[in-house]
C-alpha cells in the first residue's frame with residue numbers, strides 16, 4: 264500500500280482547529296482509498312517563536328524537504344509577533360525555498376452557499392506567481408524620521424520566473440475551458456508589466472488552442488465583480504494574485520470557503536496546501552472556524568499526490584455537506600459539526 | 611458676476627461624447643446660479659498625436675496653468691497610440707505637474723441603479739495618492755530577450771507625499787462619518803508599506819476624533835464586496851487606490867457611474883475632474899456612452915470652485931434622472947436622452 268508522508272503545520276490560531284478537521288477527513292479517505300497517510304506534526308508558530316526566538320528551527324526547511332506534501336493551517340498572531348516577522352519566518356520562506364512558484368486558488372460557489380453577488384454562475388481558477396515580483400523584499404529607507412525621508416520597494420521579475428508561471432497558466436487553461444486572462448498594469452508600470460505582457464504574447468504562439476487576453480489589474484478587479492462568469496483561468500503576479508484571490512474568496516462567499524495550493528510543478532520539493540484565510544486570533548480555539556477551506560485544500564493535496572479518486576470523494580463530501588446547509592452560512596455551524604457532516608458524507 | 615475659466619480636454623473616444631454632455635449641464639447650472647463658466651477647448655488626444663507627434667504641445671502644461679479648473683473626458687486609443695505613450699503624454703503629466711495629489715472617488719449607488727452586490731447601503735469615499743508610489747515610473751530592464759533577463763519597477767514613497775495624502779484623508783473623514791481606513795500590504799512589503807503605516811499611526815494622534823484602521827489591500831478588496839457599508843473614507847497608494855476605485859465603480863453599478871476629481875488641495879495650480887472610465891474606442895461616437903460619471907465629475911468641479919449650491923443642484927438632477935430609470939441601466943439609454951433628462955431635472 265502506498266504511504267504518503269505529510270508534514271502538518273497547524274501554525275497559529277484557527278489554523279490548528281481547521282488542520283485537525285482536514286486531517287480527520289483525509290485520514291478517513293485514505294482508509295477507504297487504498298493508500299495511507301502518515302502525519303508528522305510540527306508546532307512552528309508564533310508561540311514557538313516566543314519560546315525559541317524563531318518561527319522554525321534553523322534546519323526547518325531541511326526537515327520538511329523529505330515529505331511528500333505539507334498541510335498548513337495559518338501563520339500569524341500580530342499581538343504576539345509582528346506579521347512581518349512571523350510570515351517572513353515561516354510561510355514565505357517555505358514557498359520560496361521549495362520553489363512553489365504556482366499558487367493556485369479555485370473560486371466558485373459551493374452548493375447552498377450564498378455569495379455577496381447577485382451572479383452565481385462562475386468558476387475561476389486563479390494562478391498567482393508565488394516567489395518574486397512585488398514581494399521580493401528588496402528595498403530600503405533613507406533619512407528615517409526626517410522630512411525628506413524616502414522609502415522604496417522594488418518589484419523584481421525574472422524571465423524564468425514569469426515564463427514558468429505563465430506556462431503553468433496556459434497549461435491549466437488548456438485543461439479547463441481554454442481561456443487565460445493575464446493581468447498586468449502595463450499602462451502605468453512600464454518596466455515590470457510590459458515585460459510580463461511581452462512574455463504572455465510570446466508564449467501565446469505555443470498555445471494556439473488557448474484564448475489569451477490581457478487585462479489591467481483595476482479592470483480585472485471590476486470584472487470579477489461585474490462579470491465573473493466570463494473568466495476561466497486568471498494568471499497574475501504575486502501582489503495582483505494576492506489581491507484577486509481575496510476578492511475571489513469574497514465572491515465565493517467568504518474566506519471560509521477559499522482553498523489554495525502552493526505548487527512546485529517540477530516536483531523537485533514538496534508542495535504546500537493551505538486555506539487562504541489567516542489565523543483569526545479573535546476566534547481561535549472557540550471551535551467556530553469553518554474548516555471547509557482547509558478540507559478543500561486537503562483535496563487539492565490528494566489531487567497533487569495523484570489520488571484523484573480520493574480527491575473527488577472529498578470534494579463530493581464537501582458539496583453534499585454545504586448543499587445540506589451545513590457550513591454554508593458563515594458563523595452558523597461549529598467546526599466539529601461541519602467536520603462530522605463531511606465525514607458522514609464520505610460514507 | 612463671477613466667471614470661472616475652464617479648460618476642456620475631451621480627449622479620445624467617448625471622452626468627447628461625455629464632455630459635451632457634462633458641459634451642457636454645467637452651463638445651464640451656471641446660468642441660473644449667478645456665476646458664469648467660460649470654456650476653452652483643447653483637442654489634445656491620440657488623433658492630435660498622430661498629426662503632431664505629441665499628445666499636447668510643448669507648452670501644454672503652461673497653457674493649462676492659468677485656468678480655474680480642467681474638465682477631462684478620457685485619454686487613450688491603443689490601436690492609434692500605445693497607452694504607455696498617450697497616458698504618459700497627457701493624463702499623468704497633468705496630475706503630477708499640478709500636484710493634484712489627491713484623487714477622490716465617491717462610491718455609492720444612485721437611486722434606481724442596481725449594482726452587482728446584494729448589499730446596497732454603502733457610501734464610500736476613496737482617496738487615492740496620485741503623484742508617486744508604485745506609478746513613479748522608476749525601473750529598468752537588463753539582458754533584454756535573454757534567459758537571464760530581469761525587469762525591476764521601483765515604488766518610491768516620500769514622507770511629504772504620504773503625509774499630505776493621509777492628512778487629506780483624515781480631514782475628509784472628519785467632514786464625513788469620522789472613519790478612515792488606511793490601506794497597505796505591510797506584511798509583505800516591509801519598506802514602503804511599513805513606512806505608510808508608521809505615518810498613519812503618527813498622524814492619528816492629531817486627529818483623535820477620527821477612528822483610523824489599517825487594512826491589507828487584499829482584505830480591503832474583499833471587504834468592499836462583503837461589507838461595503840462598514841467603510842467611510844478609504845485612503846490608499848496610487849496603485850492600491852487605482853484598484854480599489856475600479857472595484858468601487860463596479861459595486862456602484864459600473865464605470866458609467868464613477869466620478870473622480872484630481873485635487874490640488876493647496877490650490878497652487880488647477881485641479882482636474884474626469885470620469886473614472888476610459889475612452890472605450892469600441893463605442894466612440896455612437897451616442898451610447900453614459901454621461902452620468904462625467905456630469906457627476908462636473909458637480910465635483912463646482913464644489914471645488916466653491917459653488918456648493920450649484921453642485922448640489924447637479925447631483926439632485928442626476929439622482930432625479932436615475933430614479934426615473936433614465937441612465938440607470940447600462941446600455942439602455944442614449945447619451946443625449948440621459949443628458950436631456952438631467953437638463954430637464956435641473957428645472
Ligand SMILES: CC(C)[C@H](C(=O)O)[C@@H](O)C(=O)O
Nearest residue numbers: 350354505508539797798828
Ligand atoms: C499573509 C500574507 C503574507 C499572504 C500573502 O500575501 O501571500 C496571504 O495574504 C496570502 O494570500 O497567502
Ligand SMILES: CC(C)[C@H](C(=O)O)[C@@H](O)C(=O)O
Nearest residue numbers: 450451481697701852855886
Ligand atoms: C489610465 C490609467 C493610467 C489610469 C490610472 O491608473 O491612473 C486609470 O486607470 C485611472 O484610474 O485613472
